[in-house]
Amino acid sequence: MIIDTFAKRRSQYALGRQHAYGQAQIEQIVRDAVRQAPSPFNCQSARVVVLFAGEHERLWAIVKSALAAIVDRESVQLSFDKIDTSFAAGIGTVLFFEDKTVIQSMQRQWPQYAENFPTWSEQSSGMAQFAVWTALAEADLGASLQHYNPLIDEAVRAQWALPHSWSLRAQMPFGSNQGPLPEKAFMKDTERFRSFG
Numbered sequence: 650m651i652i653d654t655f656a657k658r659r660s661q662y663a664l665g666r667q668h669a670y671g672q673a674q675i676e677q678i679v680r681d682a683v684r685q686a687p688s689p690f691n692c693q694s695a696r697v698v699v700l701f702a703g704e705h706e707r708l709w710a711i712v713k714s715a716l717a718a719i720v721d722r723e724s725v726q727l728s729f730d731k732i733d734t735s736f737a738a739g740i741g742t743v744l745f746f747e748d749k750t751v752i753q754s755m756q757r758q759w760p761q762y763a764e765n766f767p768t769w770s771e772q773s774s775g776m777a778q779f780a781v782w783t784a785l786a787e788a789d790l791g792a793s794l795q796h797y798n799p800l801i802d803e804a805v806r807a808q809w810a811l812p813h814s815w816s817l818r819a820q821m822p823f824g825s826n827q828g829p830l831p832e833k834a835f836m837k838d839t840e841r842f843r844s845f846g
C-alpha cells in the first residue's frame with residue numbers, strides 16, 4: 650500500500666553511507682519523483698540539484714561558514730555537530746529550487762490567477778519535496794528536510810553557477826538509515842478531520 654510508504658517517510662537525522670546504490674540510480678529516483686509531482690498548469694517550476702560526495706560536503710561547509718558569521722561561538726559548535734552527524738554524514742543532498750521566471754511567465758499568461766502563483770509555487774515545491782522524500786524512503790534511504798535558505802542562497806548560486814531565477818526552497822540531506830526513528834505522535838482524528846454526507 651502506498652500509505653505504508655508514506656508512513657516509512659520520516660525525518661532521519663542518523664545518516665550514513667552504507668547503501669547499495671550507485672549515484673546514477675539515486676539521481677534517477679530523484680528525477681522520476683520530481684517529474685511525477687504536480688504543478689499548476691503543469692508549469693514544472695521545480696528545479697533540483699543533487700550533490701554527492703565532495704560537492705555534498707561542500708554544501709555543508711557553506712552552511713557552517715554562513716552560520717559562523719551570524720551565530721555566537723557556543724551555539725555554533727552545537728550546530729556544527731548537528732551538521733556533521735546528521736547531514737554531512739549522509740550520501741548526498743537534494744536542493745529544491747523554484748524557477749521565478751516560470752512563475753512570472755505564468756502570472757503574465759494567467760493574469761486572473763497572478764496573485765495565486767507565488768503560493769502555488771511553494772505548494773508545488775512541497776509536493777516535489779514530498780515525492781522525493783517518499784521515493785527515497787521506499788528505496789530504504791533516510792532523509793530530512795532543512796531550511797538554511799536564504800542564508801546560503803548566494804554562496805550556493807555562486808558555487809554551482811546556478812541561474813539567478815532559481816530560488817532555493819529546501820535542502821534534503823539523505824543517506825543510509827543509521828538509527829531507529831522515534832515513534833511519531835498523531836493528534837486525534839476527531840480534532841482534525843470532518844466528513845459530511
Ligand SMILES: Cc1cc2nc3c(=O)[nH]c(=O)nc-3n(C[C@H](O)[C@H](O)[C@H](O)COP(=O)(O)O)c2cc1C
Pocket residue numbers: 658659660661793794795796833
Ligand atoms: C514545510 C516543512 C518544513 C520543515 N522544516 C524542517 C527543518 O527546517 N528542519 C528539520 O529538521 N525538519 C523540518 N521539517 C520536518 C518536520 O519537523 C517533520 O516532518 C515532522 O516533525 C514530522 O516528523 P516525520 O518527518 O518523521 O514524519 C519540516 C517539514 C515540513 C513539512
